[in-house]
Amino acid sequence: MHHPKNASWQHMHTPIDLSVVHDVVHSINSYEYENIIAEVKDDIYVHTEDDRILNIFNMGNPKITLGDLYTHLLDNPTSLLIQANEANSVIIRDHLQAVHAEVIEHRRWGAPLHIIEIVRRGLNKAVGIAHVAKDLGIPRERIIAFGDEDNDLEMIEYAGIGVAMGNGISSLKNIANEITTTNNEDGIAKILIERLKLS
The missing domain is CATH 3.30.1240.10 (Hypothetical Protein, Haloacid Dehalogenase-like Hydrolase; Chain: A; domain 2)
Structure with a gap:
């Protein structure tokens, strides 16, 4: 990184x-x-x-x-x-x-x-996000992360708001704070517009 x-x-x-x-x-x-x-x-x-x-x-x-x-x-x-x-x-x-x-x-x-x-061993997306967040002074609870596969599991657990995509695997949906629509249905944009009050 x-x-x-x-x-x-x-x-x-x-x-x-x-x-x-x-x-x-x-x-x-x-x-x-x-x-x-x-x-x-x-x-x-x-x-x-x-x-x-x-x-x-x-x-x-x-x-x-x-x-x-x-x-x-x-x-x-x-x-x-x-x-x-x-x-x-x-x-x-x-x-x-x-x-x-x-x-x-x-x-x-x-x-x-x-x-x-x-x-x-010991590396995953959560490690990377934590590194960037520390450098930028962003608290964990203010992080939104999106994922759909099992290489996103730790990141979704780490983020203050972990969002599983509608096309994501079931184990990811089980631990996510929210589930959005699929990648093809602009699932990320929908959450960001809502959370960041962009509309």
Whole structure:
């Protein structure tokens, strides 16, 4: 995490050790997956070229490197993403939990790509929000956060007002303070207009 317009702002980068990444990649080779992607700050490493993946990461014009991660990935990555079909995602996540839980956290992105997002243990979106809030002097109770997937759980719990999207997973809706409409129905805008009295 960094401030793009303030070089003196205390940035936060807690990557996964490269040796852990190699262990994870090696250990899942016996499972079926479609792709592996690594993020190193603003650089993206994609094992297999896939326009669906590239379209997700093209925003901001990052440097994208295609090819074998063992060859090209030389720095500790911010995150590791494994793309697999829905059934194999469950199997791979079970394996990650059984074998690597002491050093990594993993969450899932839902359809259409079914991606497993892996970060260093102890990291989640709530950690990032707390870091920014502390720097800006914003109390927790004045934070509104929106989420729809299980990588949003800690953030929704942390925020003073945690809002689940209408298209969100049920476990997120169960802990949210509010539930809004879906992304496609302007759910975020509706809450902000109401809460910030913008109408």
